[in-house]
Amino acid sequence: MWFMRQAGRSLPEYRAVRERATLVEITHSPELAAEVTLQPVRRHGVDAAILFSDIVTPLEAIGVDVEIRAGVGPVVATPVRSARDLRQLREFEPAVDAPWLGETVRLVCSELSVPLIGFAGGPFTLASYLVEGGPSKTQARAKALMLSDPATWRALLERLADIAVASLTAQVQAGAQAVQVFDSWIGSLSARQYTMHVLPVVRRLFDGLAALGVPRIYFGLGTSHLLEPIGSIGADAVGLDWRVPLDEGRMRLPAEVALQGNLDPVALLATHQVLDAEVAEVLTRAPDRGYVFNLGHGVPADADPGLLTHVVELVHAHHGHRQGLTP
Numbered sequence: 001m002w003f004m005r006q007a008g009r010s011l012p013e014y015r016a017v018r019e020r021a022t023l024v025e026i027t028h029s030p031e032l033a034a035e036v037t038l039q040p041v042r043r044h045g046v047d048a049a050i051l052f053s054d055i056v057t058p059l060e061a062i063g064v065d066v067e068i069r070a071g072v073g074p075v076v077a078t079p080v081r082s083a084r085d086l087r088q089l090r091e092f093e094p095a096v097d098a099p100w101l102g103e104t105v106r107l108v109c110s111e112l113s114v115p116l117i118g119f120a121g122g123p124f125t126l127a128s129y130l131v132e133g134g135p136s137k138t139q140a141r142a143k144a145l146m147l148s149d150p151a152t153w154r155a156l157l158e159r160l161a162d163i164a165v166a167s168l169t170a171q172v173q174a175g176a177q178a179v180q181v182f183d184s185w186i187g188s189l190s191a192r193q194y195t196m197h198v199l200p201v202v203r204r205l206f207d208g209l210a211a212l213g214v215p216r217i218y219f220g221l222g223t224s225h226l227l228e229p230i231g232s233i234g235a236d237a238v239g240l241d242w243r244v245p246l247d248e249g250r251m252r253l254p255a256e257v258a259l260q261g262n263l264d265p266v267a268l269l270a271t272h273q274v275l276d277a278e279v280a281e282v283l284t285r286a287p288d289r290g291y292v293f294n295l296g297h298g299v300p301a302d303a304d305p306g307l308l309t310h311v312v313e314l315v316h317a318h319h320g321h322r323q324g325l326t327p
């Protein structure tokens, strides 16, 4: 088990580092990035670390003018709206463009006793920031480009998939033992749109990672209507949000695909009693094998870290019980 966004603002020790350095400064400093990657492992005893970085970090490394604005999210100075604008997106060579990436992973792995998960942004989600110029609730401009200029759209997504493959390959070569692709915003697409305009590129991304030999996880938010197409991208595991019960997800995804999820992060803002019941409900519906406990989305910034540690204890107690390790 681990938590998406387990490193970050819910932890006072992260906020202390953030007082001295910006998010970009942290990601560019192997010492600081390693420190904040390790913080949730030390505090909560989760079973995996996730590299501290952001989905837009590789874009910034190849010169895209992108800024992560507090309380807003990534903002892109020159949005991508035409074939000409694709020139901003050159090939990503991690060893040259982002030497800190491999160095951070090596430093983290030298201090970790649990696996490190590497990650990258999914092609639709990164394209949405690039086309919109910033966060958007509907991804309307991105979807309009997708429908009106499918060739430019496809070229954009393919470049983003290649950037993700380059980044994830560098992370695995430096020691990451699993990878997750965050394609958070795909839920705004219909099944037909996803299948026609996104899925072939996601499949290419996962094919490009196959030779690395590590588990590959795919996560999107609000994907109840997309589970069948997602079942064919070639991922080893699929992360579900709280909208789909895990037992339903189990029936709708191929048997060889593991599941990850799906406690509603809002449960962390409720009472202890409610939280315990919500965790129990997730565990009741979880498959016996091929399962990773997680939230259905990231840890809320105002979550009580003590409650997160409590969730880790509950899940570990349940797991030990099922394996017959505790009386």
Ligand code: CP3
Pocket: 003, 004, 005, 006, 007, 008, 009, 018, 023, 050, 051, 052, 053, 054, 055, 056, 068, 069, 070, 071, 072, 073, 074, 119, 182, 184, 298
């Ligand atoms: O612990 C971890 O999970 C690793 C760190 C991580 C961050 N971003 C650090 C971060 C990960 C995995 C991400 C992924 C990410 N970034 C996603 C996909 C996951 C998801 O939430 O759906 C997305 C969509 C982004 C884009 C992004 N970056 C947003 C929307 C924000 C929030 C802006 C805000 O202030 O509300 C960021 C900034 C960001 N990335 C923060 C952290 C810890 C918070 C900003 C800070 O500390 O200044």
